[in-house]
Amino acid sequence: MPRLPRLILPLAALGAAVWYVRGVRRYRDPIRIPPQDAGAVLSPADGLVCFVRRIENGEVRVETLAAPLGARDLTGADVREGWLVGLHVGPLDVHFAYVPVSGTATGVEHLGSRLNAPLGSPGLLLGLPADLLGTRGAVENERHTTTLTAANGDVSVTFVAGAGGLNATTYLRRGDEARAGHKLAFLGEGGLVLLTLPAGATPQVSVGDRVTGAETVLARL
Structure with missing residues (x-):
């Protein structure tokens, strides 16, 4: 032949x-059914947990980098003490994102980029976590942050673009009231999702866990 x-x-x-x-x-x-738990912080997206790190004095330390990263540079949110959780949303994951806690959208910020660098490693496609904070794209790529003020502190969700750009449709504006589990955005290209938590939060997930948006409890306040 x-x-x-x-x-x-x-x-x-x-x-x-x-x-x-x-x-x-x-x-x-x-269809997603959020758990009825007033102290729960729900996963904002489907994906793979790539890192769970402390924020101390407004900085996040990464072993592969000589200097710490500023939490505000990464997320646009002014977090001095707390936690940073990173999720990778792959091409086969659900591309909708969800509100992690009930509260008021007190901050909505979009930061563009002249050039979006690749974020991940080939292992992510095989379900192997990678510390994406050590990549240039995690710091320099286009991003969109929504900060929610809840009863127990502020929680922010940041969508970081991959090499193809963010291509996200977001549904909350500053001043909107939101309920945990409702839709927050549609991520056309997936990418990295960053979640900041207040210092009093207790993370419930570890690196390598797979999470389900609006259903998995990532932390408790």
Whole structure:
């Protein structure tokens, strides 16, 4: 059999798979039932936990970097003491993001970028966590932050773009009231999701855990 016809079927199958992932699967909108727990901080997205780090004096320390990173530079939120949790939303994950706690949107900030650098490593596609804070993209890429003021402190959610840009549709404006588990955004390209927690929070997840948006309890306040 000639070589060209033998290649047509695999290429057609690959094209169909890409079309399904890009054009159908990433728009799925499963029903989510948030747990009824007043002290719970829900996962803002589906994905893989890549890091859980302390914020001390407004900084986050990363072993692979000579100098600590500023929490405000990463998230746009002014957090002096607390926690930073990072989730990687891959191409096969649900691309909707969710409100982690009930509260008021007291801060909504978008920061653009002239060039978006790659975020992750090939291992992420295999479900292997990577400390994305050590990448250039985690600091320099386009991002959008929503800060929610809840009864037990401020919680912020930051969407960090991958190399293809953020391409996100967000649903909250400053001053809006939000309920935990409701939709916060649609992430057209996935990427990195950062969650900041107040100092009194207790994380409930570890690096390598897979989480479900609006259902997994990431922390307790």
